[in-house]
Amino acid sequence: MKTQKDKREENANDKEKQGSCEKLGAVILAALILCMIPSGNVWAVNANGAIGRGIDVSKYNGAVNWGQVAASGMKFTFIKVGSTKSGIDPQFAANITGANAAGIRAGVYLYSYATTPEQAAEEANLVLQWIEPYTVSFPVVFDIEERSQLGLSSQQLIDIINAFCTRIDEAGYYPMVYSGKNVFAGKLNTVGWDKWVAQYADSCDYNNNVCFWQYTCKGNVGGVGGNVDVNYQYKDYSQLIIPEGFIGHNGSVRFYRNWRMQKGWIAHNDTKYYLDGAGNLVSGWFTDADGSTYYLSPADGSIARGQCNVEGGDYYFTADGVKTNGWVVLNDRKYYYDPAGNGVMKREWLSDEAGNFYYFDKNEGFMLTGAQTIDGANYLFSPEGVRMTGMVAREDGSYYYDPASGQMVTGWFNAADKTCYADTAGHVVTGVYEIEKQLYFFDAEGALVRNQVVELDGAAYNASPEGILTPVPAPEAEETPAPEAQAAPKK
Numbered sequence: 001m002k003t004q005k006d007k008r009e010e011n012a013n014d015k016e017k018q019g020s021c022e023k024l025g026a027v028i029l030a031a032l033i034l035c036m037i038p039s040g041n042v043w044a045v046n047a048n049g050a051i052g053r054g055i056d057v058s059k060y061n062g063a064v065n066w067g068q069v070a071a072s073g074m075k076f077t078f079i080k081v082g083s084t085k086s087g088i089d090p091q092f093a094a095n096i097t098g099a100n101a102a103g104i105r106a107g108v109y110l111y112s113y114a115t116t117p118e119q120a121a122e123e124a125n126l127v128l129q130w131i132e133p134y135t136v137s138f139p140v141v142f143d144i145e146e147r148s149q150l151g152l153s154s155q156q157l158i159d160i161i162n163a164f165c166t167r168i169d170e171a172g173y174y175p176m177v178y179s180g181k182n183v184f185a186g187k188l189n190t191v192g193w194d195k196w197v198a199q200y201a202d203s204c205d206y207n208n209n210v211c212f213w214q215y216t217c218k219g220n221v222g223g224v225g226g227n228v229d230v231n232y233q234y235k236d237y238s239q240l241i242i243p244e245g246f247i248g249h250n251g252s253v254r255f256y257r258n259w260r261m262q263k264g265w266i267a268h269n270d271t272k273y274y275l276d277g278a279g280n281l282v283s284g285w286f287t288d289a290d291g292s293t294y295y296l297s298p299a300d301g302s303i304a305r306g307q308c309n310v311e312g313g314d315y316y317f318t319a320d321g322v323k324t325n326g327w328v329v330l331n332d333r334k335y336y337y338d339p340a341g342n343g344v345m346k347r348e349w350l351s352d353e354a355g356n357f358y359y360f361d362k363n364e365g366f367m368l369t370g371a372q373t374i375d376g377a378n379y380l381f382s383p384e385g386v387r388m389t390g391m392v393a394r395e396d397g398s399y400y401y402d403p404a405s406g407q408m409v410t411g412w413f414n415a416a417d418k419t420c421y422a423d424t425a426g427h428v429v430t431g432v433y434e435i436e437k438q439l440y441f442f443d444a445e446g447a448l449v450r451n452q453v454v455e456l457d458g459a460a461y462n463a464s465p466e467g468i469l470t471p472v473p474a475p476e477a478e479e480t481p482a483p484e485a486q487a488a489p490k491k
Contacts, residue, residue, distance in 0.1 A: 047213075047215075047232045049234050050213075050232040050233060050234055051233050051234065051236060052075035052076065052232075052233040053073065053074060053075065053230060053231065053232060053233070054074050054075055054076035054077050054078070054104075054105075054230075054231050054233060055069065055074055055077050055078075055219065055221055055224065055228050055229060055230055055231065056077060056078035056079070056080070056109065056214070056228075056229045056231065057077060057078075057079055057080065057091075057095055057224065057228060057229075058079075058080035058089055058091065059080070059089050059090050059091040059092075061091070061224055061225070061226070061228055062091075062225050062226075063091070063094070063225075064091075064094075064095060064098060064223055064224055065098075065222075065223035065224075066095075066098035066099050066101065066102035066104060066223060067102050067223065068222040068223030069099075069102065069104060069221060069222065069223035069224065070102040070103055070104050070223075071222060071223075072221050072222035072223060074104060074221060075104065075105065075233070076104060076105045076106070076107070076138055076233060077095075077099050077104055077105075077106050077107070077138075078106075078107045078108065078109050078138070078139075078141060078196075078231075079092060079095045079096050079099065079106055079107070079108050079109070080092065080108070080109055080110075080111065081108040081109065081110055081127055081130050081131060082110065082111075082126075082130060083110060083111040083112070083113065084112075084113050084114075084122075084123060084126065085113060088130050092108075092130070093134070096108070096131075096134045096135075096136070097134070100134075100135050100137070105137045105138045105237075106135070106136060106137055106138055107136060107137070107138030107139045107140060107141060107176075108127070108131055108136055108140055108141065109140075109141035109142075109143045109178060110123055110126075110127050110140075110141070110142060110143060111143045111146075112142055112143055112144050112146065112149070112160075112164070113146055113148070113149075114149070114160050114163075114164070115148055115149060115152065115156075115160070116160065117159045117160055117162070117163035118163070119160075120142075120160045120161070120163040120164040121163045121164065121167050123142075123164060124163070124164045124165075124167035124168050125167065127140060127168070128167075128168070128171050128173075131173075135258060135259060136173060136259060136260070137241060137243070137259040138174075138237060138241065139173070139174040139175060139176035139194060139211075139237070139241075140168045140173045140174065140175055140176070141175075141176045141177070141178050141196060142161060142164045142165060142168075142175065142176070142177050142178065143178045143179070144157065144160070144161060144177060144178070144179050144183075144188075145178075145179050145180060145183065150183065150187075153187075154186075154187040154188070154190075157187055157188060158188065158190065158191060161177055161188070161191055161193065165177065165193045170263075170277075171260075172260040172261040172262060172263065172279070173260060173261070174194075174237070174240065174241050174261070175193055175194075176193060176194040176195070176196055176211065176212075177191055177193050177194070177195055177196065178195075178196040178197075178198070178214075179197070179198065180197075180198045180199070181197050181198065181199035181204070181205070181206045184197055184206055184208070185206055189208055191209075192209075194209060194211040194235065195208070195209050195210055195211060195212075196210075196211060196212040196213075196214065196231070197210050197212070197213055197214065198214040199213065199214070199215065200214075200215060200216060200217065201215070210234060211233070211234055211235035212231050212232065212233055212234065212235075213231060213232045213234070214229055214230070214231045215230065215231065215232060216229070216230050217229050241256065241259055242256045242259065243256065243258065243259055244256060244257050244258070246281070249279075249280070252278075252280040252281060253280065253281035253301065254275065254279045254280060254281065255268065255273065255275055255279075255281065261279045262275055262279065263275050263276070263277060263279050271302040271303060271305075272302070272303045272320070272321055273296070273301045273302060273303070274286055274288075274294070274296060274301070281301040282296055282301065283296045283297060283298045283301050284296060284298060292322045292323070293322070293323040293343070294317070294321045294322065294323065295308065295310050295315065295317065295321075295323065296321075303317065303320075303321030304317045304321060305317050305318070305319060305321060307330065307335075307345075313342075313344040313345070314344065314345035314365060315337065315343050315344065315345065316328050316330075316335065316337050316343075316345070323337075323343050324337055324343065325337050325338070325339040325343050326339065333366040333367070334366065334367040334385060335360070335365055335366055335367065336350060336358070336360065336367065338350070345360075345365045346360050346365065347360050347361070347362055347365050348360060348362060356386045356387070357386070357387035357406060358381070358385045358386065358387065359372065359374060359379070359381065359385075359387065367385040368381055368385065369381045369382065369383055369384075369385055377405075377407040377408070378407065378408035378426065379401070379406050379407060379408065380392060380394075380399065380401055380406075380408070387401075387406040388401055388406070389401045389402065389403045389406050390403055390415070391415055391428070391446075396427070397427045397428065398427070398428040398446060399422065399426045399427065399428060400413055400415060400420065400422055400426075400428055408422075408426045409422055409426070410422045410423065410424055410425075410426055415446075418445070418446070418447035418448070419447065419448040419467070420442065420446045420447060420448065421433065421435065421440070421442065421446075421448070428446040429442050429446065430442045430443065430444055430445075430446055432456060432469070438468050438469075439461075439468065439469040440463075440467045440468065440469060441454050441456070441461070441463060441467070441469055448467040449463045449467060450463050450464065450465055450466070450467045451463060451464070451465055453472060454469065456469075459471065459472075460472035
């Protein structure tokens with residue numbers, strides 16, 4: 001990964017790189033020759049399965065002409081971001097900006113000094129801070145080869161690696177581990193993260209999850225002054241790290257934006273999606289930390305909006321996808337999504353805490369108003385949908401609705417202290433009305449008149465205790481006595 005100067009600056013343990021360019025007396029002749037092979041012939045090594053070549057650089061490579069690097073056929077680069085001892089690499093900003101401008105996919109690496117998981121996590125946070133302003137379109141690499149680290153146990157090293165890589169993964173970047181072949185084979189064989197292996201030989205004889213192989217430190221690549229590390233790529237990241245969009249991953253789906261895996265809520269193509277802590281697309285019912293409930297399409301994970309049928313129930317979701325409870329007005333119609341029924345649209349009867357009753361269409365669920373026939377019974381609902389009871393004045397007269405059931409009453413009924421009668425259409429009758437061939441009289445409020453004489457069209461009627469009208473007999477005329485005969489005056 002590092003140039004010769006870089007390795008000296010970082011005090012790297014070169015024993016782990018077979019044929020290290022730093023210790024010429026310890027290398028075998030073949031490896032030495034390999035390091036000296038010009039770039040035009042580097043494909044001569046055994047690169048079976050390789051899908052591309054790239055370089056890794058640091059400040060020790062000086063200013064890089066990235067356009068020439070691209071023209072030389074390099075498809076990717078790993079750029080040193082820095083270390084905790086030397087800080088951010090002075091050439092990092094220029095390198096990553098230039099590589100991106102040239103269309104070369106760019107990852108980054110940190111030379112680690114961490115000897116505890118806590119220190120590794122701090123290193124990860126530092127890397128995230130340094131790379132935040134830039135586009136990183138390839139893995140973020142943990143370079144573990146410092147002498148103080150290699151004296152640790154296998155489990156200690158793995159714990160350190162996991163701490164760094166987990167933090168990088170949580171931030172949406174793709175983590176990877178770099179070290180020498182002997183380190184991987186001896187202590188890091190069980191590491192589950194992608195591996196970048198350094199082995200300066202004519203082939204890489206380590207075959208456990210090798211994604212990149214750094215095979216020479218003496219590459220000659222256009223655009224780079226002097227020697228440069230050259231690598232083969234074996235794993236295709238084109239469908240793992242993308243500029244933007246959804247990708248499949250281990251049976252799930254993830255979403256990338258600016259080459260970075262997203263988590264939580266994301267907006268895309270005029271809708272919203274939710275990705276869990278691992279970056280996996282969530283579908284089905286979902287309740288977030290705020291307690292809001294959503295339904296995410298099993299087909300593509302998009303939020304449900306508006307009135308939707310979900311698993312046999314009708315629900316309403318806001319423009320932001322939040323499931324709604326309570327009253328909703330749609331197209332001048334009112335609906336009720338019952339909190340007691342998990343927000344399912346209410347149909348048929350509903351009573352509220354105030355004792356009001358409402359009725360919703362059996363099929364479409366909208367609230368009914370006005371006069372309605374329900375299951376063969378007649379009801380009246382206010383403009384607000386409340387079922388009405390008692391005596392109600394309508395345009396064509398008064399009606400009476402049973403206080404208990406709300407059903408319209410016909411025939412005889414009692415209202416308060418009044419006895420009343422409603423015809424077959426429900427009209428509360430007033431005036432003279434014939435019922436079962438008997439005449440009755442009802443006042444202007446519909447109350448039956450009893451125990452009094454009623455004048456009707458100039459005729460008088462007696463209203464019995466039952467209210468039945470009978471004519472008042474006309475009074476008999478008094479006879480005028482005949483005049484008595486007068487006695488003849490006496491003469």
